[in-house]
Amino acid sequence: MNKEKLTFEQIANMDLPNIILYAAPIMIGLVGLEWYLSYRQKKDFYDSKDTIAATVIGLINVGMSAGIKVITFGIILFFYNLVPWTIPMTWWSFVLCLFWLDFWRYWAHRVAHENRFWWATHVTHHNSEKYNWSVSFRLSWTQHIKIIFFIPVALAGFHPVVFFIVHQLAVLYQFWIHTEYINKLPRPIEYFFTTPSHHRVHHATNEKYLDKNYGSTFIIWDRMFGTFQPEEERPNYGLTKQVKSYNPITLNFHEWSDIVRDVRNSRSLKEAYAMVFTRPSELEAKKKEFEASYEKAKVKVNG
Structure with a gap:
């Protein structure tokens, strides 16, 4: 089956929404609320300098993402146009794309912990000794090269617009799981989805927690590939060799x-x-x- 190749002009004319940009004020507001509750309840969940550093890193990252959007989107478009098939842009294609994208997000995340070169693109996210919603802003400025891990999504035939929207939703999902205020959720949710409890384990330096729970939206990949670890003892956060800096x-x-x-x-x-x-x-x-x-x-x- 031959398909009509897409061009940048066709995609640009669709006026795609920048979901993350729209969500940013809400996320910043929630960080402020969590920070305030932590202060009022005398919980040691926040460090002012650490949070300011995370916010600066996040804002610059948003700017960089916008600046190189044409390049990253162009890569996906190029590989989408290589294959002769396409998956129709319907409601179920968004669901299917979410699972396929999350599968590759699991492997990209896992490689970023098990290979030093890729770890350098990810370590920024882990070098805080706190665990709160502002930590979700700490995304490395060099992480964008990991776009190569998502080429299989384009090769599967998912429309670039579907990829663009689903990828943003997957990134947004990461925000809510970075908190100590949400305890373990009902068993069916904990079994299938990545939750704050799972991700606290992932950010921990406790020996039993190291290199565990790589799942982004779904924790099922960790259960399938032997990297799952439930939260038991209280996590200690940061790096095994901590970097003492707010720069x-x-x-x-x-x-x-x-x-x-x-x-x-x-x-x-x-x-x-x-x-x-x-x-x-x-x-x-x-x-x-x-x-x-x-x-x-x-x-x-x-x-």
Whole structure:
């Protein structure tokens, strides 16, 4: 079946809504309310400097997203036009796209925790020791390169407009799960959807919680692929090696800076490669492994 290829002009003429932009004032208002309740109830859920940093990061990210929208949307449009089939733009295509997109969001998220290069595009979201609605604003300024993980959505034949709307809804879903005020929900919801309880585990540094619960909208992927962990003990938030800074530039680029330093200090291409792509949780062990091999080689030469 041949389909008519779409052009930028056709998409532009549709006047697509920027749902996230419309929702921003509501989200900021809810952050203010949660902050106020935390203060009144003497709960240690907020840190003023941390929240200001998160808000600055979020606002700049919104601006960057708008600035490169043509590029990101163009990538999706290009791959959509490559395939000869299309999925009709009906109500059920939005539902189907949400599941297919969320499947790839799970893998993009998982890779971002299990590969240092991609971790550098995501670590900003985790370098707060607090857990509240403002944390949802902390999205890395380099995260946009993860658009490549969503190419399968376009190749499946979903209309770019469907992708555009569903992707925004999926991003918005992340807002409400970043709170300590919502406890565990009824079992059917907890079993199928990602909830605040699940995502608190994901942001925790407790050993049993590390690298768990990657699901964005649906937690079923974690149950299927063995990365699910229920919330049991109270989570501790942040990074295992915490960055003590409120500077948005530092919070966005500290891991990239560390990668560059480690590559420069590498004594072989193999080590340089490992410094970029090793699993973050295994990085220190990998460094010790290389150091031990160099010492062994030195002893052998001097032997």
